[in-house]
Amino acid sequence: MGDHDMESISMQDATTHDGRKVPPGGTLGVFGGGQLGRMFGIAARRLGYRFAVFSDDKDGPASHVADHAVCAAYDDEEAIASFVRGVDAVTFEFENVPAIAGEIASKYVPVRPAGSLLHTVQNRQREKDGLTGLGLPVAEYWPVRNEGECRAAAAALPGGGVLKTASFGYDGKGQKRIASGMELEGAWESLGKAPCVLEALVPFVEEISVVAARGQDGAIAVYEPFSNHHENHILDVTMCPRVLGPETQGEVDRIARRALEGFDVVGVLCIELFLLADGSILVNEIAPRPHNSGHLTVDSHVTCQFQNQVRAVAGLPLGSTERIGRPAAMANLLGDLWADGEPNWAAALAMPGVWLHLYGKAEARKGRKMGHITAVGDTPEEAASRARAARAALVDRS
Ligand code: AMP
Numbered sequence: 001m002g003d004h005d006m007e008s009i010s011m012q013d014a015t016t017h018d019g020r021k022v023p024p025g026g027t028l029g030v031f032g033g034g035q036l037g038r039m040f041g042i043a044a045r046r047l048g049y050r051f052a053v054f055s056d057d058k059d060g061p062a063s064h065v066a067d068h069a070v071c072a073a074y075d076d077e078e079a080i081a082s083f084v085r086g087v088d089a090v091t092f093e094f095e096n097v098p099a100i101a102g103e104i105a106s107k108y109v110p111v112r113p114a115g116s117l118l119h120t121v122q123n124r125q126r127e128k129d130g131l132t133g134l135g136l137p138v139a140e141y142w143p144v145r146n147e148g149e150c151r152a153a154a155a156a157l158p159g160g161g162v163l164k165t166a167s168f169g170y171d172g173k174g175q176k177r178i179a180s181g182m183e184l185e186g187a188w189e190s191l192g193k194a195p196c197v198l199e200a201l202v203p204f205v206e207e208i209s210v211v212a213a214r215g216q217d218g219a220i221a222v223y224e225p226f227s228n229h230h231e232n233h234i235l236d237v238t239m240c241p242r243v244l245g246p247e248t249q250g251e252v253d254r255i256a257r258r259a260l261e262g263f264d265v266v267g268v269l270c271i272e273l274f275l276l277a278d279g280s281i282l283v284n285e286i287a288p289r290p291h292n293s294g295h296l297t298v299d300s301h302v303t304c305q306f307q308n309q310v311r312a313v314a315g316l317p318l319g320s321t322e323r324i325g326r327p328a329a330m331a332n333l334l335g336d337l338w339a340d341g342e343p344n345w346a347a348a349l350a351m352p353g354v355w356l357h358l359y360g361k362a363e364a365r366k367g368r369k370m371g372h373i374t375a376v377g378d379t380p381e382e383a384a385s386r387a388r389a390a391r392a393a394l395v396d397r398s
Contacts, residue, residue, distance in 0.1 A: 034094060095118055137282050154184040208273050209273060210271050213311075213312050347396060
């Protein structure tokens with residue numbers, strides 16, 4: 001445990017954390033109190049770690065399974081310093097934790113992945129510049145931060161496009177689709193003229209994702225790709241395996257490895273990808289943490305994405321990313337399912353080959369991720385229809 005005096009620690013000391021390992025029995029901390037933190041905590045406990053949460057939400061899903069939970073603002077420097085003095089290493093469960101939290105934490109303990117990666121992904125412009133800087137393929141994009149850039153982007157856009165706010169966008173929030181450059185100015189106005197990035201519309205045939213981990217020793221482990229289906233911009237169903245042609249699979253692996261190494265990730269990274277009709281791939285966005293599309297690994301893979309995050313953060317060897325057996329699928333459970341009262345859990349649990357995961361959130365709101373169902377089947381499609389059927393059974397009042 002670090003019980004250092006803040007003033008006595010210089011930034012230089014932060015680098016001496018580089019090789020530090022945290023054996024089971026130590027305490028792992030997470031910034032963020034949501035379901036990703038909760039599942040990280042459960043995985044940490046399976047390996048005998050203690051688990052601490054720092055969040056601005058008093059009753060978040062992660063705090064329910066924590067040995068120690070701190071509720072304070074993410075820019076409360078004193079609270080952050082006090083929190084990290086009680087842990088041996090720390091990670092993040094969502095991207096929008098203010099950079100200051102990582103900076104303070106890194107004075108005391110290893111922060112994995114490093115806070116600088118959060119800084120990159122907190123802004124779409126920086127993220128895309130980072131990806132292209134590594135030679136990774138993304139859709140054509142233009143900054144829209146002032147009137148001049150807006151005019152230039154409108155003139156350059158070849159066809160349709162998607163205007164996205166540079167910061168704090170997720171699940172399709174802060175986005176406007178436009179049919180041509182002519183509509184750009186109006187779209188930008190409707191987003192409050194916030195700094196934005198305009199992307200060319202990608203004629204993708206499918207959205208897939210790849211989740212991969214990189215250990216402290218530089219070892220890399222990549223999960224098989226997942227096929228993702230969205231509803232209203234929110235992930236609805238994931239299936240695996242998504243067997244790709246050898247060239248496309250090779251490109252997915254190359255992208256995952258290049259991103260992990262190029263961004264110097266120690267931890268788990270998800271890369272959301274667009275698959276085009278000719279088998280080529282474009283990167284949509286990256287998330288330097290476990291991802292909703294990787295939740296099925298908890299039930300279907302040798303080492304789940306959360307345990308690999310634990311291993312990376314603690315400096316342990318990564319675990320195998322192989323699937324254990326049958327194809328698998330996941331269906332998200334949104335708060336909408338609670339509209340007519342408590343879902344019928346027994347109906348779903350009575351179905352074979354189905355697992356139910358709930359995040360313990362007290363209030364079910366429309367569009368809020370409350371849990372998920374995973375299922376296995378003889379094919380990915382069969383697993384998906386089983387997961388969907390179990391979800392439908394939750395609200396079947398007949
Ligand atoms: P994002 O928040 O960037 O992941 O975008 C949410 C969803 O919008 C994606 O999952 C896609 O379905 C769609 N989308 C985002 N960017 C583009 C694009 N450049 N072209 C076509 N569809 C897009």
